[in-house]
Amino acid sequence: GENVEQHPSTLSVQEGDSAVIKCTYSDSASNYFPWYKQELGKRPQLIIDIRSNVGEKKDQRIAVTLNKTAKHFSLHITETQPEDSAVYFCAARGYSGAGSYQLTFGKGTKLSVIP
Amino acid sequence: GAGVSQSPSNKVTEKGKDVELRCDPISGHTALYWYRQSLGQGLEFLIYFQGNSAPDKSGLPSDRFSAERTGGSVSTLTIQRTQQEDSAVYLCASARGLSTYEQYFGPGTRLTVT
Numbered sequence: 001g002e003n004v005e006q007h008p009s010t011l012s013v014q015e016g017d018s019a020v021i022k023c024t025y026s027d028s029a030s031n032y033f034p035w036y037k038q039e040l041g042k043r044p045q046l047i048i049d050i051r052s053n054v055g056e057k058k059d060q061r062i063a064v065t066l067n068k069t070a071k072h073f074s075l076h077i078t079e080t081q082p083e084d085s086a087v088y089f090c091a092a093r094g095y096s097g098a099g100s101y102q103l104t105f106g107k108g109t110k111l112s113v114i115p
Numbered sequence: 116g117a118g119v120s121q122s123p124s125n126k127v128t129e130k131g132k133d134v135e136l137r138c139d140p141i142s143g144h145t146a147l148y149w150y151r152q153s154l155g156q157g158l159e160f161l162i163y164f165q166g167n168s169a170p171d172k173s174g175l176p177s178d179r180f181s182a183e184r185t186g187g188s189v190s191t192l193t194i195q196r197t198q199q200e201d202s203a204v205y206l207c208a209s210a211r212g213l214s215t216y217e218q219y220f221g222p223g224t225r226l227t228v229t
Contacts, residue, residue: 006157032216043119043206043220044158051216089157093216098173100165102148103218105157 002027002094006106013080014114021109023090024072032093033066033073034103039086047088048075080113087111117141119221121207127227128197136192136224140209147190148208148218149182158206164190165213197228 003026013019025033034049050057050064050073057064061080066073073092077084087110091103120139128134140147149161160174164184175181179197184190194201204225208218 004157034217036220043222046217046219049217091158096160096163096171096173098171099169100163100171102160102163102171102174103158104160107157108155 001097002030002092002104004090004092004104004106006090006109008109009107010110012112012114015080015082017080019077019080019111021075021088022072023106025092026071027094028071030092030094034091035064035075036089037086038089044089082113082115085111085113119207119209119219121221121224123224124222125225127229130199130228131196133193133195134197134226136205138190138207138221140188141219144209145187145212146210147184149192150206150208152204152206199228202226202228
C-alpha cells in the first residue's frame with residue numbers, strides 16, 4: 001500500500017516569514033494530494049489540494065507543488081500569521097488493495113508562528 | 116449547509132465494554148470514511164462506504180471493529196470488548212461521490228478506555 005513520509009515534524013517561524021512542509025509518497029499511481037490543517041481540538045480542514053496532472057496550485061498565501069517523478073509534494077505558506085499555527089497533514093490517494101482508493105496521511109507537522 | 120456531525124463528542128468506557136460511535140455525513144454525500152487518530156499521530160484509515168457497494172474494510176485493525184451504514188446515510192462504528200489501545204479520536208469524513216476526492220471531516224469522538 002501507499003506510504004507517506006512528512007517532514008519536519010515541528011516547525012517554528014517568525015511572523016511574516018515563509019514555511020515549507022514536505023511529503024514523499026511511495027505509490028506512483030497516486031493521483032490526488034490534499035493538505036489539511038488541524039487546530040488543537042478541532043477537526044481537520046482541507047486547505048488546498050492538487051491532482052497528479054498539475055504541477056503547482058496557489059490560493060492566496062498558500063501554494064502546493066508536486067513532483068511526480070521524485071514522488072514528493074510540498075506545502076508553502078508565505079507571510080505567515082499567528083493564526084497559521086496548527087498541525088498540518090499531507091495525504092496521498094492510492095489503492096488500498098481491497099478494491100478502492102484511500103487517503104494515506106503523513107504524521108503531521110506542528111507549525112508555530114512566533115509573533 | 117450542515118457539515119459532518121458525530122456523536123458522542125466524548126466517550127469514556129471501561130475495558131471490555133462495547134461502544135458505538137455515530138456519524139451523520141453531509142446530505143447528498145455518497146462516500147463515507149472512518150479514521151482513527153491516536154495522540155500525536157496522523158489519521159489511520161479504517162473503513163470506507165460508497166453508495167450501496169460493499170464497504171472497503173481493509174483498514175480495520177481487528178475483528179472487534181465493525182461498521183454499518185444504513186440507508187446510505189448515517190453510519191455507526193462499533194468496537195467490541197474495548198482495550199486501552201483503542202483510546203483515540205475517531206473521525207468520520209464524507210465526500211460527494213466516486214469522482215470527487217475532497218473529504219470533509221466531522222469533529223470526531225474522543226474515546227477513552229479505562
